[in-house]
Amino acid sequence: MTQDIQDRLNAYITAQIMKQPGRTLGADEALISGGLIDSFSLVDLALFVEESFGVRIDDTELNAQTFDNLGQLAALIQGRI
Amino acid sequence: MTLAQIGIFAALGLLAGAVQTRLPRRWAMLALSVLAVFWLQPALPIRGLDFWLPLVSLGLSAAVWAITLPSGIRAERRDGIAGLVILALALGVALTRHLPGLCCLTPSRPPETLPVLIALAAFVGLVWLAARGFGRQPWTLHARVAALALIFVILKSEPLTGAAAAGLRSLAGQNPALAAPVDIRWLGFSYLAFRLIHVLRDRLSGRLPVLHLDEFLTYAVFFPALTAGPIDRIERFQKDLQADFRMDATRLQAAGERLAQGLFMKFVLGDGLALFALNPQNAAQVQTGGWAWLLLYAYALRLFFDFAGYTHIAIGLGLLFGVRLSENFNRPYLQPNLTAFWNTWHMTLTSWLRAYIFSPFTRALRARRWPAGPIILLSQLLTMLLVGLWHGITWNFIIWGLWHGLGLFVHNRWAGWAKDRPALPPRLAALGGGLLTFHFVALGWVWFALPTPQLAGRVLRVLLGGAP
Amino acid sequence: MSDSARFLRNVLIKAALLFAAANLLFTALDPLPWLGGLSLYNSLLPGRPRFPFGERPDQAYNLSLNSLEAMFASHELAAGLKPADEFRVLLIGDSSVWGFLLENEDTLAAQMNAAALRTKHGRTVRVYNLGYPTISLTKDLLILDEAMSYQPDLILWLVTLESLPYNKQIFTPLVQYNPARARALIAEYGLAIDPDAPEFADLSFWQRTLIGQRRPLADLLRLQLYGFPWAATSIDQYYPESYTPRADDLPPVMAYYDLEVDYSAKDVAFDVLAAGVARAGGVPVLIVNEPMFIAAGQNSDFRYNFFYPKWAYDRYRQLLANEAAAHGWLYADLWQAVDNGEYTNSAIHLTPRGEAVLAQELLRLLEPFINP
Numbered sequence: 001m002t003q004d005i006q007d008r009l010n011a012y013i014t015a016q017i018m019k020q021p022g023r024t025l026g027a028d029e030a031l032i033s034g035g036l037i038d039s040f041s042l043v044d045l046a047l048f049v050e051e052s053f054g055v056r057i058d059d060t061e062l063n064a065q066t067f068d069n070l071g072q073l074a075a076l077i078q079g080r081i
Numbered sequence: 082m083t084l085a086q087i088g089i090f091a092a093l094g095l096l097a098g099a100v101q102t103r104l105p106r107r108w109a110m111l112a113l114s115v116l117a118v119f120w121l122q123p124a125l126p127i128r129g130l131d132f133w134l135p136l137v138s139l140g141l142s143a144a145v146w147a148i149t150l151p152s153g154i155r156a157e158r159r160d161g162i163a164g165l166v167i168l169a170l171a172l173g174v175a176l177t178r179h180l181p182g183l184c185c186l187t188p189s190r191p192p193e194t195l196p197v198l199i200a201l202a203a204f205v206g207l208v209w210l211a212a213r214g215f216g217r218q219p220w221t222l223h224a225r226v227a228a229l230a231l232i233f234v235i236l237k238s239e240p241l242t243g244a245a246a247a248g249l250r251s252l253a254g255q256n257p258a259l260a261a262p263v264d265i266r267w268l269g270f271s272y273l274a275f276r277l278i279h280v281l282r283d284r285l286s287g288r289l290p291v292l293h294l295d296e297f298l299t300y301a302v303f304f305p306a307l308t309a310g311p312i313d314r315i316e317r318f319q320k321d322l323q324a325d326f327r328m329d330a331t332r333l334q335a336a337g338e339r340l341a342q343g344l345f346m347k348f349v350l351g352d353g354l355a356l357f358a359l360n361p362q363n364a365a366q367v368q369t370g371g372w373a374w375l376l377l378y379a380y381a382l383r384l385f386f387d388f389a390g391y392t393h394i395a396i397g398l399g400l401l402f403g404v405r406l407s408e409n410f411n412r413p414y415l416q417p418n419l420t421a422f423w424n425t426w427h428m429t430l431t432s433w434l435r436a437y438i439f440s441p442f443t444r445a446l447r448a449r450r451w452p453a454g455p456i457i458l459l460s461q462l463l464t465m466l467l468v469g470l471w472h473g474i475t476w477n478f479i480i481w482g483l484w485h486g487l488g489l490f491v492h493n494r495w496a497g498w499a500k501d502r503p504a505l506p507p508r509l510a511a512l513g514g515g516l517l518t519f520h521f522v523a524l525g526w527v528w529f530a531l532p533t534p535q536l537a538g539r540v541l542r543v544l545l546g547g548a549p
Numbered sequence: 550m551s552d553s554a555r556f557l558r559n560v561l562i563k564a565a566l567l568f569a570a571a572n573l574l575f576t577a578l579d580p581l582p583w584l585g586g587l588s589l590y591n592s593l594l595p596g597r598p599r600f601p602f603g604e605r606p607d608q609a610y611n612l613s614l615n616s617l618e619a620m621f622a623s624h625e626l627a628a629g630l631k632p633a634d635e636f637r638v639l640l641i642g643d644s645s646v647w648g649f650l651l652e653n654e655d656t657l658a659a660q661m662n663a664a665a666l667r668t669k670h671g672r673t674v675r676v677y678n679l680g681y682p683t684i685s686l687t688k689d690l691l692i693l694d695e696a697m698s699y700q701p702d703l704i705l706w707l708v709t710l711e712s713l714p715y716n717k718q719i720f721t722p723l724v725q726y727n728p729a730r731a732r733a734l735i736a737e738y739g740l741a742i743d744p745d746a747p748e749f750a751d752l753s754f755w756q757r758t759l760i761g762q763r764r765p766l767a768d769l770l771r772l773q774l775y776g777f778p779w780a781a782t783s784i785d786q787y788y789p790e791s792y793t794p795r796a797d798d799l800p801p802v803m804a805y806y807d808l809e810v811d812y813s814a815k816d817v818a819f820d821v822l823a824a825g826v827a828r829a830g831g832v833p834v835l836i837v838n839e840p841m842f843i844a845a846g847q848n849s850d851f852r853y854n855f856f857y858p859k860w861a862y863d864r865y866r867q868l869l870a871n872e873a874a875a876h877g878w879l880y881a882d883l884w885q886a887v888d889n890g891e892y893t894n895s896a897i898h899l900t901p902r903g904e905a906v907l908a909q910e911l912l913r914l915l916e917p918f919i920n921p
């Protein structure tokens with residue numbers, strides 16, 4: 001289940017945010033602190049998560065302390081489904 | 082905080098470290114924070130105001146705690162005790178007016194006891210009602226946010242502060258014609274207001290943990306962070322308060338390192354650079370571009386060493402009491418671009434604004450399917466404009482905010498454009514980007530450091546080689 | 550004991566030991582004079598055209614300090630070796646020479662330089678402002694003593710009666726805080742000044758430690774740092790919006806210090822003047838009685854101005870002329886060389902125009918020395 005979430009997140013982030021479709025992100029690759037996702041794309045990511053999984057990520061959670069990689073984000077979503 | 086005050090806090094921290102049990106430590110931190118609100122407040126020329134403002138800081142914090150209690154949760158015995166402790170301390174401070182020997186807790190003699198008792202009773206009534214469940218509807222929470230924002234606007238706008246000072250002078254029976262904006266220097270309000278708004282907003286979004294009054298008040302007016310931040314987040318702060326804490330050599334060493342680093346940065350480097358940093362006086366006098374750049378570089382470094390040094394001191398003091406306050410700076414001047422600069426400069430303020438302004442605003446527009454470009458432009462301008470206004474409502478802070486808002490937008494577009502194009506060697510790009518970013522920021526400081534557009538314009542002309 | 554605790558204990562012990570050692574070493578070596586000689590001026594920064602002095606550092610980018618070494622090191626006089634084609638003239642005196650309320654281009658030295666005088670042999674006459682605000686001949690002597698190592702060709706020493714009373718000699722901090730130098734001069738020239746006067750600041754052991762000397766050390770550092778805003782703005786004193794002009798109405802006081810009406814040359818510090826001339830050796834010293842304002846208001850029938858009752862000043866002029874003649878001093882009396890309208894906030898502070906007039910007078914007096 002978590003792997004499925006991770007795959008869908010990976011597809012979205014690489015294609016829509018990084019504009020590098022086909023790339024695979026590691027589960028622990030730093031997304032926010034590593035500069036791969038800026039604060040604007042983070043909002044897009046939150047909207048995507050809300051539409052795809054029905055899980056709301058609050059504005060106060062859009063930071064590296066809450067989640068900084070695919071694994072953490074998937075776990076967060078998993079916990080709220 | 083002066084050197085003496087920092088020394089006293091550090092000594093108290095060592096003392097608290099010697100007391101190894103958790104409970105007394107927690108109450109000691111509350112008591113110290115309450116007393117420090119009065120002690121750190123600078124003297125004000127309006128009679129009694131340097132007592133009233135700290136009292137209002139405490140009252141506002143307690144009221145916000147009460148109305149942010151989740152529905153169905155009622156105050157406990159522990160909260161009642163905390164309320165009594167706060168009341169007793171505030172009253173004790175007020176009663177020092179009858180003990181001329183106990184001079185040093187408030188900057189001037191506290192006001193008469195009867196009005197203090199009336200004010201305390203009013204606060205108790207408000208807090209009690211809210212804690213019983215009255216006035217906890219969303220609209221009252223919104224109203225509190227608006228009220229805090231309004232006080233903020235009054236304090237940050239010189240004409241409004243002046244008018245308020247005139248009003249307060251009349252109330253105190255003093256000559257209103259002598260009113261000046263500096264009459265109302267409310268220590269720590271900028272930071273306190275942002276902490277309280279953060280709590281109110283998180284209550285509205287349902288993300289606030291259950292808090293006790295003593296935890297909340299310690300968070301709101303925690304003495305190391307009272308004067309100049311960091312702003313911190315309550316759920317993080319609460320974890321530290323609830324954690325078991327034993328002072329040991331490792332922690333002591335960490336605290337000592339932060340304190341030493343901060344003292345050196347603020348009182349040696351910062352204060353040294355201040356002697357030749359750009360200021361309104363030398364801005365009007367400097368004649369040639371080369372020297373103007375030197376004054377500006379000195380200003381840029383001074384601002385960093387002063388503020389980052391202060392943060393080190395705050396974090397060091399916090400560590401002595403078992404609290405690891407949020408970091409506020411992470412080598413901002415060594416960043417390769419403006420976005421990275423703003424992710425590393427005054428981080429607690431920028432993440433606050435990102436959480437409560439930038440992201441909600443962006444999300445609202447994005448949900449309406451606006452294209453990315455205009456949204457980024459608008460939300461960056463709005464956010465940075467607010468960062469500017471947070472420092473003061475003047476034309477120069479507005480221009481400074483817009484300068485950075487535009488800069489962030491341009492960098493965002495450029496980064497997107499450059500992604501697919503052949504780049505310079507990475508080290509060269511980082512160096513060039515770093516130099517460019519630093520100078521962009523430094524030129525922005527001209528607006529930040531000087532009070533009027535005329536003066537800033539003069540310095541910019543001189544910087545760029547023009548005639549003064 | 551954990552590793553961390555041991556580390557912390559070692560850090561504390563080492564810090565305490567280093568702290569004690571640094572203080573002891575500082576006391577033993579007394580490096581302040583040497584540190585005073587280290588300067589950013591005349592290398593990274595230009596040299597200052599007048600000595601550092603000021604009570605409002607943040608507005609003047611300047612401050613008063615007691616290190617003669619630092620004062621000279623920051624002065625343009627210390628910029629490299631004396632050029633071969635320079636005829637070097639040093640101006641010594643009080644605040645009127647330093648240029649109170651005057652910008653640097655209006656001081657006496659600057660206005661003399663503006664004439665761009667040359668000797669017959671093509672040497673450029675260059676005048677240096679070594680005036681220092683506080684009135685005491687002994688303070689002047691300290692400066693002259695140090696200045697001799699800068700190879701002057703001529704010294705102009707502007708004096709007034711106020712700098713002569715014995716109880717003014719060690720009243721100024723520059724003398725009090727340089728007791729060793731002052732005592733050496735007192736001993737060498739047999740000056741009638743008490744070398745054990747309590748005004749001399751003899752530091753205790755604790756005052757000589759690093760901690761005890763933190764103030765003078767900070768002053769050295771601040772002098773360097775203020776060099777940057779000074780160089781950026783060329784401002785080196787605080788100019789008030791307005792000032793109280795020199796008094797025209799005078800206090801009804803006949804007394805002047807503790808001098809008797811028929812006081813003699815021994816009652817005032819002519820020996821310090823003599824010491825200066827002797828210290829200069831072969832370098833000619835031209836002593837100049839400086840111009841002063843002559844009041845016309847209340848009590849001006851028996852007083853000249855705020856400083857002087859007429860009897861005391863008249864007697865001083867007469868004595869100084871006699872002493873000069875008796876010892877063969879080069880002497881010029883310019884007490885009335887400048888119009889009464891050209892004084893600013895004191896009976897001896899001149900306007901730019903007043904300084905210009907005095908500069909012309911002095912240049913005229915210079916002629917025989919430049920082209921003997």
